[in-house]
Amino acid sequence: MKGYKFLTADGEGLFSRFAWPLPNGRPGRWVESEIEPCRSGIHACRKDDLPYWIAPALYEIEVDGPIEAHAIKVVAGRGRLLRRIDAWDAATRHAYGQMCFARAHELVAASEDRFDDWAPTTEIALTESARLGFIAATIAQLIGGVAAHLEERRRQSEWLVAHLALD
Amino acid sequence: MADSSHVEHGYACREVVELVSEYLEGAMTPEQMTRFELHLNLCDGCFSFVEQVRTTAGMAGRLSEDQISDEMKTKLLAAFRDWGPE
Amino acid sequence: MIVPAGGVDVADGDATLVARLRDGDERAFEAAVDSLSPAMLAVARGYVRTRSVAEEVVQEAWLGVFKGLDGFERRSTLRIWVLQIVANIARKRAVGEARSLPFSSLEVGDDEPAVEPERFRGADEPYPGGWRSFPTDWRTLPQTRLLARETLDLVDRAIAELPEAQRIVITLRDVIGCGAEEVSEALMISDGNQRVLLHRARTRVRARLERYFDG
Numbered sequence: 001m002k003g004y005k006f007l008t009a010d011g012e013g014l015f016s017r018f019a020w021p022l023p024n025g026r027p028g029r030w031v032e033s034e035i036e037p038c039r040s041g042i043h044a045c046r047k048d049d050l051p052y053w054i055a056p057a058l059y060e061i062e063v064d065g066p067i068e069a070h071a072i073k074v075v076a077g078r079g080r081l082l083r084r085i086d087a088w089d090a091a092t093r094h095a096y097g098q099m100c101f102a103r104a105h106e107l108v109a110a111s112e113d114r115f116d117d118w119a120p121t122t123e124i125a126l127t128e129s130a131r132l133g134f135i136a137a138t139i140a141q142l143i144g145g146v147a148a149h150l151e152e153r154r155r156q157s158e159w160l161v162a163h164l165a166l167d
Numbered sequence: 168m169a170d171s172s173h174v175e176h177g178y179a180c181r182e183v184v185e186l187v188s189e190y191l192e193g194a195m196t197p198e199q200m201t202r203f204e205l206h207l208n209l210c211d212g213c214f215s216f217v218e219q220v221r222t223t224a225g226m227a228g229r230l231s232e233d234q235i236s237d238e239m240k241t242k243l244l245a246a247f248r249d250w251g252p253e
Numbered sequence: 254m255i256v257p258a259g260g261v262d263v264a265d266g267d268a269t270l271v272a273r274l275r276d277g278d279e280r281a282f283e284a285a286v287d288s289l290s291p292a293m294l295a296v297a298r299g300y301v302r303t304r305s306v307a308e309e310v311v312q313e314a315w316l317g318v319f320k321g322l323d324g325f326e327r328r329s330t331l332r333i334w335v336l337q338i339v340a341n342i343a344r345k346r347a348v349g350e351a352r353s354l355p356f357s358s359l360e361v362g363d364d365e366p367a368v369e370p371e372r373f374r375g376a377d378e379p380y381p382g383g384w385r386s387f388p389t390d391w392r393t394l395p396q397t398r399l400l401a402r403e404t405l406d407l408v409d410r411a412i413a414e415l416p417e418a419q420r421i422v423i424t425l426r427d428v429i430g431c432g433a434e435e436v437s438e439a440l441m442i443s444d445g446n447q448r449v450l451l452h453r454a455r456t457r458v459r460a461r462l463e464r465y466f467d468g
Contacts, residue, residue: 015204015217040197052205070197072205117379134209179382181373185366188452192433194444212387216368222391222399223459226408227427229400232291239308243286243315244279250319251277 002062003044003074004166005081006055014055020081027062028081041068042079047166049073051137051156054096054130058088058164087164097129099159103152104136111143177202183213187220267331274322286315289332292431293339295424296439298417299356300343310346314339332431336439344441356418356442367456389467404465411461415454422447423454 008014011022021028033041044061045053049072065077101119108115118139125131133156141149160166178186183206189195190203207214235243273281293314297307317338325334374383391399398404412420412428421440425431431439437447 015207017221040193040195040200053208055208068197070201072201075197130208179373180384181368181370181382184368184456185452187367188448188455192448192451194448210383211390212384215388215390219388219391219459219463220455223408223455223462224427226399226405226462227412227423227455227458228430229405230409230412230428232429233294233424234287235290235294235308235311239312240283240286243312244282246312246316247279247282247319248277250316 001044001064001067001074001076002060002082003046004050004085005044005059005061005079006050006053007057007059009056011057014053020059023059023081023083027083030078030080032078033065033076041075041077044074044076044079045072046074047161048154048157050160051133051153054093054133056093058085059083060085085164085166092163093129094127095163096156096159097127097132100129100132100136100156103155104132104139107136107139107143107152113143115139115142178206180206180210180213183207183210184216187217190217191221191224270331271322271325285331289335292332292336292425292429295421295429296336296339297343299421299440300340300347306346307343310339310343313342317342333435333438336431336435340439340441356440356446365453367452368460388463391466394466398466404462407461407465408458411458412454415457419450419454419457422450423458426451427455 005020006014007020011020012018013020018031021031031042042061042063044063052072060082061079062082063074063076063079067074067076104118108118118135120128120131120135133153136156137149137152140152144151183203186195186199186203190200195203207217270281270285274285290311293311294304294307297310297314298304301307301310314335318335321334321338325331372385374380374385376382412423415423422436425436425439426433433444433447437444440447442450
């Protein structure tokens with residue numbers, strides 16, 4: 001099965017710090033789950049999962065072995081990185097973040113509820129696309145419940161798929 | 168589609184710092200791990216905290232180990248010779 | 254992956270080492286003593302009162318190792334097997350000792366927060382349970398500072414000053430590099446207790462380091 005994987009700019013797992021064998025014209029070598037420090041297998045995103053895991057570098061990953069589907073990720077026995085998705089660069093990340101921020105404004109403006117001090121004000125926070133996506137989805141949920149949260153995440157995922165030309 | 172609201176409104180930072188060792192030991196269920204990592208993805212404070220704990224453990228690994236005394240080593244070597252093949 | 258600080262890694266090539274010991278190879282024996290004795294001492298200290306008694310236990314354990322070496326079958330690693338011998342001997346020695354052992358269950362049951370509660374916002378504040386101010390990202394510290402002698406000495410002192418049970422667990426797990434199950438079994442405590450003790454030890458040492466770097 002093919003999926004996606006966000007890593008640090010250096011190709012490490014964000015939380016595991018595991019240094020993934022990177023693709024270079026050809027797929028990186030297979031990694032089995034025993035190597036992962038958390039010992040729970042190889043994690044990958046389906047398209048719908050992408051917005052939850054935003055990070056500097058994005059790769060396409062192939063996974064097999066036993067594959068378990070979880071709420072916002074899949075966990076597999078082994079995986080290998082197929083290619084880096086170069087379209088996911090600093091400019092795209094910034095554009096995504098701005099899209100999410102604009103959506104948050106839209107939701108707040110259209111709502112009868114009051115939202116005080118919801119917007120991040122520091123320069124750094126304004127460029128953090130993962131956080132901005134989270135804010136938009138959270139505001140959606142506060143207005144319209146879980147269904148609205150999931151809908152907002154779907155919008156985010158669709159934006160990513162379109163702008164990154166993911167199949 | 169799964170109800171992921173519990174995932175978003177997951178752990179508070181105060182809880183995360185108590186769970187860090189379970190996380191690093193791989194003792195969480197996949198669901199717990201998802202909630203935990205999602206929190207780390209969005210919370211720089213807790214992300215830094217987990218890195219600090221990892222770094223602390225790594226530093227401990229660089230310490231030299233507490234050895235038995237030289238006197239004891241000599242005794243042990245003598246005992247080993249006594250025990251050894253004739 | 255935490256790498257043990259020194260000595261031969263006897264986990265790999267156990268069979269070779271055992272064969273050399275059986276042959277009376279003294280250099281192999283010295284390497285084994287250097288590699289295994291720190292962990293043996295730490296386990297012994299989990300049961301007996303003083304370091305000198307712990308050394309006696311370790312000595313007796315090595316005799317037990319010699320006796321058992323001919324029959325050693327690779328059901329576990331050499332280290333796991335040796336630590337079990339230490340635990341059995343130490344436990345018998347400790348029966349006669351008056352003081353309560355470091356791993357009596359009450360000690361583990363006490364509440365000890367990993368971070369002082371004042372570091373987090375209260376229930377009636379915005380973002381309840383969140384950090385008041387974030388911990389520093391130590392990745393921004395220069396490597397030279399992180400690995401300086403002074404810093405490691407601080408870690409060493411911090412570990413030495415931990416409550417006994419925490420000190421023993423972090424020594425076995427992080428300083429020496431033993432596995433979780435290996436340590437739980439040698440100290441005869443549950444996985445959960447072992448993890449709690451490791452957690453407390455690491456977070457206490459972390460707090461010391463934080464004060465040092467931020468101060």
